[in-house]
Amino acid sequence: MSYQVLARKYRPQKFSDVIGQDHVTRTLQNAIAQGRIAHGYIFSGHRGIGKTTIARILAMALNCQSQDHPVPEPCAVCDSCREIRAGNSVDVIEIDAATNRGIDEIRELREAARYRPARDRFKIYILDEAHQITDAAFNALLKTLEEPPSHIVFMMATTQPEDIPQTIRSRCQHFSFHAVRFDDIVAQLRTIAQQERIEADDEALAMLAEVGDGSMRDALSIMDQAIACCGSRLSADVVRGLVGTVASSVLEDVMDAVAHNSSEDVLRTIDRLLVEGQSPQHFARQMLRFLRNALVAKVAGSNSQLLQISSDEQARVARVAAGFSEEDLARFMQIMLRTHNELGYKQEQRFLLELGLLKLVHAQRLLPLEELLSGASTGAKTGGAATPARAAGTTSHAASRAQLGSAALRSETPMPSRAPQASSIPTSSKPGPGGDPAPPFTGPSPFEADRRRKSGPKAETAAGDELRASSELSSLRTDPTMASAVMAGTATAVALGSEVAERSSAAESSAEGLRQAVLTALENAGQHVLAHNLEEGEWSAQDAEVVVKVGMSQVLIGVALGPEPKRIIQTALTEAAKRPLKFKMISGGAAVAPKNGATAAPPANVAGARARALSDPIVQRMKEKFGAEIRTVIDHKNSG
Numbered sequence: 001m002s003y004q005v006l007a008r009k010y011r012p013q014k015f016s017d018v019i020g021q022d023h024v025t026r027t028l029q030n031a032i033a034q035g036r037i038a039h040g041y042i043f044s045g046h047r048g049i050g051k052t053t054i055a056r057i058l059a060m061a062l063n064c065q066s067q068d069h070p071v072p073e074p075c076a077v078c079d080s081c082r083e084i085r086a087g088n089s090v091d092v093i094e095i096d097a098a099t100n101r102g103i104d105e106i107r108e109l110r111e112a113a114r115y116r117p118a119r120d121r122f123k124i125y126i127l128d129e130a131h132q133i134t135d136a137a138f139n140a141l142l143k144t145l146e147e148p149p150s151h152i153v154f155m156m157a158t159t160q161p162e163d164i165p166q167t168i169r170s171r172c173q174h175f176s177f178h179a180v181r182f183d184d185i186v187a188q189l190r191t192i193a194q195q196e197r198i199e200a201d202d203e204a205l206a207m208l209a210e211v212g213d214g215s216m217r218d219a220l221s222i223m224d225q226a227i228a229c230c231g232s233r234l235s236a237d238v239v240r241g242l243v244g245t246v247a248s249s250v251l252e253d254v255m256d257a258v259a260h261n262s263s264e265d266v267l268r269t270i271d272r273l274l275v276e277g278q279s280p281q282h283f284a285r286q287m288l289r290f291l292r293n294a295l296v297a298k299v300a301g302s303n304s305q306l307l308q309i310s311s312d313e314q315a316r317v318a319r320v321a322a323g324f325s326e327e328d329l330a331r332f333m334q335i336m337l338r339t340h341n342e343l344g345y346k347q348e349q350r351f352l353l354e355l356g357l358l359k360l361v362h363a364q365r366l367l368p369l370e371e372l373l374s375g376a377s378t379g380a381k382t383g384g385a386a387t388p389a390r391a392a393g394t395t396s397h398a399a400s401r402a403q404l405g406s407a408a409l410r411s412e413t414p415m416p417s418r419a420p421q422a423s424s425i426p427t428s429s430k431p432g433p434g435g436d437p438a439p440p441f442t443g444p445s446p447f448e449a450d451r452r453r454k455s456g457p458k459a460e461t462a463a464g465d466e467l468r469a470s471s472e473l474s475s476l477r478t479d480p481t482m483a484s485a486v487m488a489g490t491a492t493a494v495a496l497g498s499e500v501a502e503r504s505s506a507a508e509s510s511a512e513g514l515r516q517a518v519l520t521a522l523e524n525a526g527q528h529v530l531a532h533n534l535e536e537g538e539w540s541a542q543d544a545e546v547v548v549k550v551g552m553s554q555v556l557i558g559v560a561l562g563p564e565p566k567r568i569i570q571t572a573l574t575e576a577a578k579r580p581l582k583f584k585m586i587s588g589g590a591a592v593a594p595k596n597g598a599t600a601a602p603p604a605n606v607a608g609a610r611a612r613a614l615s616d617p618i619v620q621r622m623k624e625k626f627g628a629e630i631r632t633v634i635d636h637k638n639s640g
């Protein structure tokens, strides 16, 4: 018998076999038991968590021949069940929408849907990657969904349900799948290992689950490879070698070096890893993940549900978290996030990685400067191990700090005059906006102000406008969506300023054309606010993706970029570029500070308008809920 991959061999055949999606299976089974069968289903969620599997089980349940009606749990032995499982049922048609996305395929499907099923109760179409279907094709599909023949059931599996037109969605039952919990995956892997007579230690299983990152299929696929190369004994080292991850002890070592301000140790570690054949980008991603986990451990405790990692790593993360402040960790994460992004399209990956890690070493010395400027005492900081080093570094590292400071401190903070030796540190960042003379910063330090804001009963802070970092952090603490945004590795800006990566002029000019097209389309559609925000943003076009960095938090972006604006933008982009382009709004720094340098105090009339805007109940609610802030006020009343 030929070898069958584990993911297929152990693919659940019954609703009760599916792990981690009880909310979906229970609802579906109840609906079948009550005879309420919809004509359209949407299954959405990350890859490899059982969307297509459940679609197939549902197909079996609907067409199972063990009874003369649909059954809540398929028998798995009748002809119909077996054919569906084998993927050769005449009446259950699986279509990969990624390759059959056009109008012709859907028209064909529509034609075929008119005929009754050959043998079974229902004719079932399972559309995988359904978000890839073109708009025209969706329109064709809509015709069928509007008046579906009674024997037709559509099931759409997608990772991006928001890309499915509302008209389609409203005619379907939508189930959104959860990422499978770390513990559930480990337990399932253990069961499978036992059935396969594989000896696998706990750490190895944890490592597989970790690499799977919420996807059972990915975890099993790596287990397949591990078994293929190493036989019936799986150890953590074997798995680690396969997927090329470094041991979390190495990550902890790096953070130890950072804590002790030891740039040399950091460089040595990188050298060792690169000699061993690690890829800089891959390492940066692991570092990023590790920092994220450390930050979560700091914020929510090391046994938080938000941490889906092995107990060994949990202990390491907790140790690292104890050595740094929340601000430090957030800043580290931001630095690594940027380093990771830059590594994606740079030639000198090694240097970038080194620079990124060195920045971590320097970044923790940033705070005394802020405190110095704000006049707050250095004792306010609870940095732990790093504090003495900071004090020592205050003068000798002033130059390097000035440079790094341009990243961490915002433009309204005056920079110490640039010492000539500042350029001895290689950096990809352009000189910060702080080069221009700026009015002295008199407000409290952002972090200090944040602390006050959190402890006081909603005291208005003078520096409220500049509190980007702190509001991000506080929303991270209180808002689970924010935390999960970080979890997903989304760019969450933490007020590190505008370090603009150099881009080719060609990319810039094409981005400019797309920008105009999108802005015009939005204006024409009356989406003035979004158009304004995008206009202020930093546009870049990479391959098939247009990314706009805007001065809004990720949560606010989610609110602003609804399905309707998204469609408008998508259409404009496709027209302008003559090919489908992905559009992404991410939270970022550049828009925060005006191009000309210092954030000048708003003109008096605008200040009045700002006050009016602040008193608006919606604005207040947004402030409260999302830590939102007003960035730009256009006073139409006074200007017009």
Ligand SMILES: [Zn+2]
Pocket: 060, 063, 064, 065, 066, 074, 075, 076, 077, 078, 079, 080, 081, 082
């Ligand atoms: Zn059956």
